[in-house]
Amino acid sequence: MDERIVNGDVGGQVRGVVVLMKKNVLGVNNVAASVVDRVDEFLGRKVALQLIGTAAHPDSAAESCRGKLGKKAYLEDWITKITPMTAAATYNVTFEWSKEMGYPGAFTITNFHHSEFYLKTLTLEDVPGHGRVHFICNSWVYHAECYKKDRIFFANQTYLPSQTPPPLRGYREEELENLRGTGTGKLEEWDRVYDYDIYNDLGDPDKGPEHERPILGGSTEYPYPRRGRTGRPLASSDPRTESRIPAYNSLSIYVPRDERFSHLKMSDFVAYALKSLFQFLVPVLKDLFDKTPDEFDSFEDVLRLYDGATEVSNVTMLEKIRQHIPLETIRELLRSDGEKTYNFPLPHVIKEDKDAWRSDEEFGREMLAGINPVIIQCLQEFPPTSKLNPELYGRQSSKISEEHIIHNLEGLTVAEAIRNNKLYILDHHDSLMPYLRRINTTAAKTYATRTILFLKEDGTLRPIAIELSLPHPEGDHYGAVSRVCTPAEDGVEGTIWLMAKAYVAVDDSGYHQLISHWLNTHASIEPFIIATNRQLSVLHPIHKLLQPHFRDTMNINALARQALICAGGFVEMTVFPGKYSLEMSSMVYKDWVFPEQALPGDLIKRGVAIKDSSCPHGVRLLIEDYPFAVDGLEIWGAIKTWVQDYCNLYYKSDEMVQEDPELQAWWTEIREKGHGDKKDEPWWPTMQSCEELIESCTTIIWVASALHAALNFGQYPYGGYLPNRPATSRRFIPDIGTPAYEEMKLNPEKAYLKTITPQMQGVLGISLVEILSRHSSDEIYLGQRDSPEWTADTEARKAFERFGDRLRETEQKFIDLNNDKRWRNRSGPVKMPYTLLYPSSEIGLTGRGIPNSISI
Incomplete structure (x- = not known):
């Protein structure tokens, strides 16, 4: 270590460690990119970093002062570093820095390599006068030519706009402008633009009238929350409708680059989809040997989907399967999750009792x-x-x-x-x-x-x-x-x-999928994600509070628009409203009220609870043994306490809420743009008090985490057995x-099965809900963060630790309730304990666990 740093002198060097993943690690052996990177490095095209200090540049005017820029530094050992195939690699970087430049509150990074990389963190050790400084980045960095402005990252400090060091304010505002974009043009893979659009991409009129669908959003006839803009060209046959991308290219639908699934999440998603597709093909091909190929003949016939009776032993059938799926893929599907390749897992609802x-x-x-x-x-x-x-x-x-x-x-x-x-x-x-x-x-x-x-x-x-x-x-x-x-x-x-x-x-299944699940969680939360990234800086405390609860949501919603809820998509194929599905959800959105998305407000609205200040959560249930409500109120209370503790660290008065320009712009944009068809409703919170801020953030987190978990991860445990659901x-x-x-x-039995979903359609539906009910291997659950250093604020981290501790205690409380025989509704005749609001889970099809966000 340089003596000038040890002695607290004004000049010297600061060593930094960068953690990143190269594209050739994340992708499928991108040899070409790796070779080109080496050529770039030999030609002097490197990865350059430049620290930004909180000391103002002497030539800057007071109203537009910019932090001092340090000299450019370059990542070391890019070529010689042997990168692991399953994890990020660390690279050293050496900066020139001195006390007079202040605190290194941000840095820019320029990538001159051919291929992009995923930048995770930068950590500076022994910064003169400040010690250790940590930057959490978690962002893709493309070639410099892809950006009009330098990529900038801020240290993990938290500042309200008025408390931001003046030399960083301009950078803070400029970064938000970059994220808002211009509102025009087609958005490309590397773009990071968050913008709004209506749902004009569900139909495909160029294919003919049967593929036309109403445009949702922007009208009193079909109101709807807004989605993320892609900027794709309009359809040639209808200039109001956005053109669609080919089905084979579905995974490339635009979302802001850092909103895309991680490599691990995408691998799990594709593997689960292929596995379910294979399970779907087996009974379909088996129909060739069935006297009634379109029907289940008995409940026992349905059970053969799960209990091994469809294990493929017939050589002819296996050959037919191999005509559809290559042998290499079949081997890939033999995963280590303990489940048979050819059968669906046994749904929880029939594990203990089949009838x-x-x-x-x-x-x-x-x-x-x-x-x-x-x-x-x-x-x-x-x-x-x-x-x-x-x-x-x-x-x-x-x-x-x-x-x-x-x-x-x-x-x-x-x-x-x-x-x-x-x-x-x-x-x-x-x-x-x-x-x-x-x-x-x-x-x-x-x-x-x-x-x-x-x-x-x-x-x-x-x-x-x-x-x-x-x-x-x-x-x-x-x-x-x-x-x-x-x-x-x-x-x-x-x-x-x-x-x-x-x-x-049947009615409840359709309503669940289209309204309770899709509309009231997936669709309604997306405008909050867009507004947060457009109006709240990463330095803002509310951005740090909410950001974990938005992970993967824009990506899964985009994939849903591309393959599930679109004209002819899987949802139209498997639920009874068919092509009227999303139009029907638009009609229900007319009655959507934000405060009623809060659990206590919802329970009171439905008359299943009444206000009672003597009760722990301010409401008393009229059905004492109501597992969702009982467990939900415990989770709601834990979330609200955490949000209250956190917000109170930064907002000491209602006036601070009122005078926060980013916060006010955020809330205005949610109302006027994100949920623009509801902008004139009187029930919107005015965001003029700490209480309104706490209640609104609690509601957002509840919807994105616990409510979605309760509505999503029981789909296969209950609905995987077709006669039940x-x-x-x-x-x-x-x-x-x-x-x-x-x-x-x-x-x-035969009459019943001839009335409900037919065999092929039913098995397709089972395949779909199996995919949607699984936890991926990179899931992050409520009470967890992807980094222990998500903020430099010690008190915020302590409050979050208390939140995690409370959730662990709450989970044990739920286990005890499930073991108490007084509460008959917690297991019921099927002997299936209510676990959907257990905060934790393992990987896979567990019927429990609350992910931080709507990630599937």
């Missing part, structure tokens, strides 16, 4: 602890009413009468049951009825449903009536034609009751006297 899913208790329990536990409401009036416009849709009030349910109320009258908060409803009527006539002209045949449930003394919910409704055959304005089904166990009435529950599951239905309840009715009497 318990049919019970009424399990049907009701899954509304409290299943895939979609966010819809059930307390029934406030009887019979249930509709909010649909009567001039357009006529009389839509429920036909369920007191006679239908009185004998299942444990001696109470309907009025007494309502007064005692004993009646609940799963209502899929109003959201479906406007679309039902059009949906039922396709292969799908389903009903709008209302399900009434009774809260029993043992805490379980029992379904006591299901109303199946269709549009009036003579026109919508004549109202609904409805049929009411009531519980039965035996004979044809028992089969009809099982089918009625299946129609409810069908996504489509294709015929109505048969009429008396028809052959289908006779079949329903003689072979109820």
Whole structure:
């Protein structure tokens, strides 16, 4: 070490260590890039770094002062360094620096090599007067010609705009301008631009009218959150619609470069997709040897997807499979996860009992602890009413009468049951009825449903009536034609009751996938990601708070637009609304309210909880044994305490919130651009107080982490078994006297399976939810960070450690609750403990774990 540094002198050298990954390490043996890099290095084209000090340049005016720039330094040993194949490599760099240049608050980096690299960190040791200084970068750096401005990175300090050292302010503002872009032109792979656009990329009108879809966002007819702009050319046949990229190039859809999946995440994603595709092909090819290739003939037939009966032993079938998938790929699919290559993993819902899913208790329990536990409401009036416009849709009030349910109320009258908060409803009527006539002209045949449930003394919910409704055959304005089904166990009435529950599951599956899951987590959170990167500097405390909860979301959303929710995509192929799927979610977005995305607000809105200041989270549940709500409130409370502790470090008063220009610009842009179709709503927080900031950030983190986890990672555990969670239905309840009715009497299982999703479509749906329910090997969970030095603020790190400790204690509390036999809804007849809100998880298909972000 230079003596001048040891003695605190003003001049000397500062040694730094850079951690990065070369493209040839991250990619598939990019030999060409590696050779070109070596040529570049010999020609003197190096990686140059330049420190920026907090001492103002003497020639700068006070209002535009810029930090002093140190001399350029270069990475050492680029050619001779032997880089590992699975990890980043470290490189030394030596800077000239002195005390008079101040604190090295930022640095620029220029890449003169042919290929890009992933820059992880820069660490300076023994900076005169400051000691160790750490920079967290986590960014791709391309050739210098790709950028109009130098790439700049800031030390892991945290500053409000007004507290930023003046010599760094200009750099801070300039970097935000770079991230906003110009709003024009096609965005390229290396770009880092965050900008907004409407959903005008779902259809493909150049392929013909059947591929056209409504444009979502930017209109009162089809309001929607905004997505990230790509700048692709418009379609030739419709100048309002963005052209699509070819399916074979789907993985290259634009998102800001640092929002793309990591190499490890992409490898896992592709491997899981190939594995599921292979599992999809096996039963499809096996159909060649089946007498009824389009149908499952019995529940036992469905079970063969999982229990080994489809293990490929037939030489002819294996040869047919190898015609579709090369042998090398088959070998690659033999992963070390312990699962058979040819079979789907056994879904949790049938692991302990193959038939318990049919019970009424399990049907009701899954509304409290299943895939979609966010819809059930307390029934406030009887019979249930509709909010649909009567001039357009006529009389839509429920036909369920007191006679239908009185004998299942444990001696109470309907009025007494309502007064005692004993009646609940799963209502899929109003959201479906406007679309039902059009949906039922396709292969799908389903009903709008209302399900009434009774809260029993043992805490379980029992379904006591299901109303199946269709549009009036003579026109919508004549109202609904409805049929009411009531519980039965035996004979044809028992089969009809099982089918009625299946129609409810179909409606709930579609609503879950399109609204609860896609709209209310994936789509609604993307504008917050864009606004955060456009308006909050990486130096801003709220950027540091929220950034981990945005990881991978723009990438998975872009892939969804390209392959899942687009015209003819996998979602349209596997859920009952088909081509009306996203249009229907737009109609529901009309009722989206940001404060109601907070868990307490959501529970109160649905009437399943009431405000009660004496309770730990300010609300009292009306269903005490409501696993999602019980566990969710614990997680919500932990998140809010962490956010409050963190925000209080930086905002000592409401005036500091009001006078923060970046924060105010961020919140204005979320309202006016990101959720622009909602900008005039009175319910938006005004962001004028610390309380509003804390509540808003808690809500964002809750939606991006715990809510998404609760809605996503149970998809395969519950929905991987098709009879329990069908996504489509294709015929109505048969009429008396028809052959289908006779079949329903003689072979109820076959009649049930001929009503719900057909075999090929069902297996495709199972393949999809298996991919979406897996944790990748690079997942980062709630209470964790990818770097222990994510901030230099000691108090912030201590608060985060307390957050992690609380989450570990909370997980143990959930385990104890699951072991307590008093709480019947936590495991139910299927003996499947509620684990979806356990904070931690292992890799793979676990049915537990809360990732920091919407990463799948």
